[in-house]
Amino acid sequence: xxxxxxxxxxxxxxxxxxxxxxxxxxxxxxxxxxxxxxxxxxxxxxxxxxxxxxxxxxxxxxxxxxxxxxxxxxxxxxxxxxxxxxxxxxxxx
Numbered sequence: 001x002x003x004x005x006x007x008x009x010x011x012x013x014x015x016x017x018x019x020x021x022x023x024x025x026x027x028x029x030x031x032x033x034x035x036x037x038x039x040x041x042x043x044x045x046x047x048x049x050x051x052x053x054x055x056x057x058x059x060x061x062x063x064x065x066x067x068x069x070x071x072x073x074x075x076x077x078x079x080x081x082x083x084x085x086x087x088x089x090x091x092x093x
Contacts, residue, residue, distance in 0.1 A: 006035035014038070 008029035071078040
């Protein structure tokens with residue numbers, strides 16, 4: 001369950017509560033008013049390869065190298081794939 005921040009409009013009290021995502025009802029403040037949910041940004045961590053410019057170029061080069069190795073082992077498939085790409089280009093234009 002996520003933690004949501006709520007603030008009372010009347011007295012300004014702020015509280016963090018653990019609530020279900022499906023629970024839309026705001027809690028009551030100690031002063032008796034309904035509290036309003038605050039927007040709180042989420043901290044995100046991008047893990048894995050490809051998130052920075054330098055990593056992207058390394059991944060692209062590695063992908064191209066793997067493609068070249070594959071087509072060296074299967075030369076007939078390279079011509080077939082080139083023909084399919086040419087046919088699709090004609091259909092799109």
